[in-house]
Amino acid sequence: MKSPKKKAAARKPARRSGRGAGPDAVAMLKADHRKVEGLFKKAEKxxxxxKEKLVEQICNELIIHTMLEEEIFYPACRxxxxxxxxxxxxxxxxxxxxxxIxxxxxxxxxAPMYDAKVKVLSEYIKHHVKEEEQPRKGLFAEAKRKGVDMNALGARMxxxxxxxxREAEEEGLPRPEPKSIGAAPKSNGDGARADEADGGMGGRLRHFVQEAKRRHFSQSAKRALD
Incomplete structure (x- = not known):
């Protein structure tokens, strides 16, 4: 029969990195995703x-989330x-x-098309979350395979x-600034057409706007028939 000390030792968790133990970074980011998904569901109704208050909360949550990823998580992945x-x-x-946002x-x-804009943002975020969380092929899965120290990042995040x-409560967060807009030279509108063709930001936005409109009209038609 094993002694109590030996039993305790057998249950001892694996040693964490000494570079700064903290909550798992991916678990934190996924928790943010679930929270925003819940807020979008409330805002829809x-x-x-x-609705304005919920959308403001959603925007602040997304601003904080993107700052954590861009300042800490993405650089570590790169x-x-x-x-x-x-x-x-x-x-x-x-x-x-x-x-x-x-x-x-x-x-x-x-404001005109306010509800449509909220819907499009919701669909856009769903796509982004899917790309990050996809098993085996997603960004989070690859980051783990590459050996990114999730506990060290979690502590910093x-x-x-x-x-x-605290900043959001006391003075408000800064408006988010896109980093990739204007990164490539454009001439005679070629850049805009290339952006749409290669799935860049312009093309992605158009895609989600069209999809949101299609779903909106389909739901409206269904309600009318009911």
Whole structure:
């Protein structure tokens, strides 16, 4: 029969990295994803001022989330040679969301196409989350395979998140600034056409706007028939 000490030793968890133990970075980011998904569901049913407050909360959550990824998580992934194309696409998707976030934060629930913009942002974020969380092929899975220290990142991200949350309460967060817009030279409109053709930010935004409109009209037609 094993002694109590030996039993305890057998249950001892694996040693964490000594570079700064903390919560798992991917677990933190996934928790943010689930929270925003829940807020979008509430906003879909809300109206007027209640919807504005929820959308403002969504925007602030997304601003903090993107700052944590761009300041801490993405640089760590790049330093461990996570696929460059995957990292660039993640940044472009962030920038597409920032354009919509800024637009929503400047308007209110009575603004033209406000509900449509909220819906498009929701669909856009769903796509981005899927790209990051996809098993085996997603950004998070590759980052783990490459040996990114999730506990060290989690500690840094937790501390930074607390700073940003205080900033949001006391003076408000800065408006998010897209980093990839204007990165490539354009001439005679060729850049815009190339952007749409190669799935860049312009093309992605158009795609999600069209998809959101299609779903909206389909749902409206179904309600009318019912």
């Amino acid at each position: 809300a109206k007027g001022g209640a 330093s461990e040679d996570v696929e460059e194309d995957k990292m660039d696409e993640a940044q472009v998707e962030h920038d597409g969301a920032k354009v919509m 800024n637009d929503l934060m400047q308007s209110g629930a009575s 937790k501390a930074r998140k607390l700073e940003l949350m």
